[in-house]
Amino acid sequence: MGSLMKIWTLSFAALAAAFTPAHAAEPTGRAMAAPAPTGEAMAATCAACHGTRGKLGTVEFVPLAGMPETEFVRAMRDFKSGKRQSTLMGHVANGFSDSEVRAMARYFVNVK
Amino acid sequence: MLNRRDFLKAGAGLALAAALPARAAAGTAHVVIIGGGVGGATAAKYLKLYNPALRVTVIEGNRTYIRPYGSSEVLTGHVSMDDLNVSYDALKSKYGVDFVFDTVVGFDPARKLVRTAGKQRIAYDKLIVSPGISLQYQAIPGYSAAVAETRAPSGWIPGSQTALLAKQLKAMRPGGSFVLVAPPAPYRCPPGPYERAALVTEWMRRHNPTGKVLILDPKDSFVTDATMQLGWHRLYGYNIPDDYLQDMPAGVKNSGKPSPIEWVRAKDGGTVEKIDARSLVVTTHQGEVRADVLNIVPPMKAGKLAFDMGLTDASGWCPIDRRTFESSVHKDVFVIGDASIADAMPKSGFSANNQAKVTARAVVDQLAGRAPGEPVWENTCYALAGPDYGLFVADVFRLKDGKIARVPGERYLPLDASMAKIRLAAAYQQAWLRTFTEDCFA
Amino acid sequence: MSRFYFLAALVLAMNSANAGHAELPAPRTPSVNEVRSTLASMPRGDVQRGKQLNQSLMCASCHGDAGTAPTRNWASLAGQRAAYTYKSLLDFQSGGRHENDRATLMKVAVQGISRQDMADVATYYASLPAVATPAPKLDAAAHARADRLARRGDPARLLTPCASCHGAAGQGGINETPALAGQSVGSFVRTMQDYRAGKRNTDANQGMRQFAERLTMQEVRELAAYYARLGKK
Numbered sequence: 001m002g003s004l005m006k007i008w009t010l011s012f013a014a015l016a017a018a019f020t021p022a023h024a025a026e027p028t029g030r031a032m033a034a035p036a037p038t039g040e041a042m043a044a045t046c047a048a049c050h051g052t053r054g055k056l057g058t059v060e061f062v063p064l065a066g067m068p069e070t071e072f073v074r075a076m077r078d079f080k081s082g083k084r085q086s087t088l089m090g091h092v093a094n095g096f097s098d099s100e101v102r103a104m105a106r107y108f109v110n111v112k
Numbered sequence: 113m114l115n116r117r118d119f120l121k122a123g124a125g126l127a128l129a130a131a132l133p134a135r136a137a138a139g140t141a142h143v144v145i146i147g148g149g150v151g152g153a154t155a156a157k158y159l160k161l162y163n164p165a166l167r168v169t170v171i172e173g174n175r176t177y178i179r180p181y182g183s184s185e186v187l188t189g190h191v192s193m194d195d196l197n198v199s200y201d202a203l204k205s206k207y208g209v210d211f212v213f214d215t216v217v218g219f220d221p222a223r224k225l226v227r228t229a230g231k232q233r234i235a236y237d238k239l240i241v242s243p244g245i246s247l248q249y250q251a252i253p254g255y256s257a258a259v260a261e262t263r264a265p266s267g268w269i270p271g272s273q274t275a276l277l278a279k280q281l282k283a284m285r286p287g288g289s290f291v292l293v294a295p296p297a298p299y300r301c302p303p304g305p306y307e308r309a310a311l312v313t314e315w316m317r318r319h320n321p322t323g324k325v326l327i328l329d330p331k332d333s334f335v336t337d338a339t340m341q342l343g344w345h346r347l348y349g350y351n352i353p354d355d356y357l358q359d360m361p362a363g364v365k366n367s368g369k370p371s372p373i374e375w376v377r378a379k380d381g382g383t384v385e386k387i388d389a390r391s392l393v394v395t396t397h398q399g400e401v402r403a404d405v406l407n408i409v410p411p412m413k414a415g416k417l418a419f420d421m422g423l424t425d426a427s428g429w430c431p432i433d434r435r436t437f438e439s440s441v442h443k444d445v446f447v448i449g450d451a452s453i454a455d456a457m458p459k460s461g462f463s464a465n466n467q468a469k470v471t472a473r474a475v476v477d478q479l480a481g482r483a484p485g486e487p488v489w490e491n492t493c494y495a496l497a498g499p500d501y502g503l504f505v506a507d508v509f510r511l512k513d514g515k516i517a518r519v520p521g522e523r524y525l526p527l528d529a530s531m532a533k534i535r536l537a538a539a540y541q542q543a544w545l546r547t548f549t550e551d552c553f554a
Numbered sequence: 555m556s557r558f559y560f561l562a563a564l565v566l567a568m569n570s571a572n573a574g575h576a577e578l579p580a581p582r583t584p585s586v587n588e589v590r591s592t593l594a595s596m597p598r599g600d601v602q603r604g605k606q607l608n609q610s611l612m613c614a615s616c617h618g619d620a621g622t623a624p625t626r627n628w629a630s631l632a633g634q635r636a637a638y639t640y641k642s643l644l645d646f647q648s649g650g651r652h653e654n655d656r657a658t659l660m661k662v663a664v665q666g667i668s669r670q671d672m673a674d675v676a677t678y679y680a681s682l683p684a685v686a687t688p689a690p691k692l693d694a695a696a697h698a699r700a701d702r703l704a705r706r707g708d709p710a711r712l713l714t715p716c717a718s719c720h721g722a723a724g725q726g727g728i729n730e731t732p733a734l735a736g737q738s739v740g741s742f743v744r745t746m747q748d749y750r751a752g753k754r755n756t757d758a759n760q761g762m763r764q765f766a767e768r769l770t771m772q773e774v775r776e777l778a779a780y781y782a783r784l785g786k787k
Binding site for chain 2: 035036037038041042044045047048049050051052053056059060061085087088090091092094095096
């Protein structure tokens with residue numbers, strides 16, 4: 001790896017470490033230390049149903065763009081626990097930790 | 113037909129002035145995408161979303177995309193062949209993606225050039241290849257591309273074979289047998305063949321009530337098998353095998369009466385040994401079956417282009433770096449979608465769409481000199497056991513110990529799901545076909 | 555594709571009957587008497603049974619455990635008039651409500667449910683207090699405008715006050731109208747847009763459409779915020 005690349009990687013890692021619980025570069029074997037994807041990266045997995053960047057017309061699914069953070073977090077929490085019924089949202093919510101859900105909420109509320 | 117060495121040679125010696133430049137202006141990187149299917153289209157769109165300044169060119173052989181997901185609904189007349197068409201106009205006009213409607217005949221990874229049949233030389237800074245699958249017709253003795261086009265269609269890559277299959281189904285004699293040969297793993301769209309069998313069974317109940325659907329399988333199980341069979345049982349009186357029956361909700365009991373749909377698993381001799389294209393007699397480990405309509409979903413491998421470009425390994429699929437999907441063979445070349453070896457991720461449109469986004473982000477990061485971030489992918493697909501009977505598989509995937517692994521947890525519609533939930537799932541499946549297409553192509 | 559051509563042909567055929575606005579062909583809208591007799595035949599609803607159905611029929615997943623929609627995109631039903639909810643369910647089931655894909659989803663959701671089921675859930679929602687839903691704050695001028703339309707209407711545009719049908723507190727009930735108090739902003743605006751576009755035509759004598767057409771979209775948005783806040787805090 002060239003020295004420039006090394007500098008970039010170290011800078012990025014330092015920056016990421018300020019926001020994520022562990023080193024952002026390589027995944028470790030321990031699940032606890034696995035770094036988190038960005039809110040945007042996680043939100044991208046939602047787009048196939050909830051619209052690119054959470055924008056939808058009057059289709060059957062819920063648009064997420066601009067959704068208040070508390071609404072998003074509560075919905076995912078209630079889906080995960082089964083308090084709120086769903087077809088597959090309970091399964092999907094199960095795949096994300098609470099802090100990851102908050103990161104996604106923060107991403108969506110800022111989508112105009 | 114070029115062999116692999118000729119293919120690379122055709123790419124070599126490309127250089128020089130005639131090539132479309134990679135970096136046209138200072139800092140304008142050029143990302144080239146080969147393949148305008150779900151993977152390629154999504155990658156093109158999201159590259160532009162992540163960095164509108166990038167030049168993005170898609171090289172694709174067909175001017176219109178024919179979507180394979182949901183294509184089984186043509187067989188039942190729920191949609192027409194035209195409804196499967198997807199335009200590339202939005203990618204062009206809304207996102208500024210350039211299209212070269214042509215096929216790739218040469219590739220020079222050292223000089224980072226590809227050449228098309230129309231003699232264009234296209235240079236890239238990063239190359240994303242999303243070549244899909246190739247159907248290995250010849251893997252089944254007696255089967256071939258020619259037989260698939262005229263006599264025993266596959267329709268697993270949609271087009272004329274899909275239309276032929278629909279026509280054959282409508283013309284089938286009363287009481288005839290629709291035989292579907294399922295593929296060995298890994299293959300595109302795990303619940304797909306079983307959804308097709310289910311929809312055909314429902315259609316036959318209305319149009320050919322004494323007709324039968326028979327699935328011949330080289331496998332003993334498939335993704336969504338429990339929920340799918342419960343649906344068949346409730347809708348068509350299907351007799352659930354003992355090993356599944358024990359997990360079914362209380363009160364689920366086989367009538368023992370013959371059902372219009374039957375699944376012959378490998379353990380029961382369902383593996384096909386050969387077919388006779390003229391008589392449509394299928395020879396299995398169990399014996400002979402005569403089909404009135406024979407639909408074969410053959411074994412699959414990565415699309416032929418992946419082989420020509422040297423991106424495959426001995427398995428017939430493309431090894432990649434799990435974090436970015438960069439090819440393990442050629443630097444600055446990424447392989448996404450069905451063709452890639454993605455560990456636990458199934459080969460599906462949804463997977464291709466998600467892989468495209470992660471890879472697009474990784475490409476943008478690499479071009480900017482940043483380390484790629486932590487990836488996450490999903491595969492959440494609805495499928496049908498009947499027009500009003502929905503089910504699904506829902507997975508979240510992470511990198512774990514260097515491989516792509518499922519986050520553990522429930523992944524299917526519960527077996528005790530209410531009819532309200534099942535009806536909703538079927539409605540959501542229809543909605544999903546639309547929203548998914550928009551996310552990839554619009 | 556054939557469905558599109560069928561609809562297009564219908565629209566052309568009905569052009570003389572529906573001047574201008576309708577994008578979809580309007581089935582004949584009900585008369586006031588038809589609406590009244592539909593509602594008169596509503597079975598007696600059971601609140602407890604309705605509460606169970608709210609879960610078992612998956613209504614709660616969009617409309618909430620207690621009738622307050624968990625996302626602002628779906629309609630809140632807490633405190634809604636039972637007669638209105640009942641009629642809406644009938645209209646969804648028959649295909650009379652077809653304004654968008656969500657109406658289509660409602661048709662699937664209520665497929666096969668009985669009139670008793672409809673009466674039960676409707677009665678359950680009616681028993682719940684309307685809760686104020688989050689809405690943009692209206693400045694004094696905007697609030698005054700919305701309040702004037704609600705209480706006084708606008709004679710220049712032949713607009714009688716919203717309250718004359720929807721009640722002084724937005725509680726509905728007069729002339730079989732729905733409650734508006736605590737309705738989510740998204741639902742309110744979308745409903746008005748659907749009436750303006752002619753996509754909703756289950757209102758007696760197109761009464762609601764005529765009102766919706768005469769309001770500006772700014773007024774619609776202000777009224778939406780006004781009514782959203784009228785529920786109990």
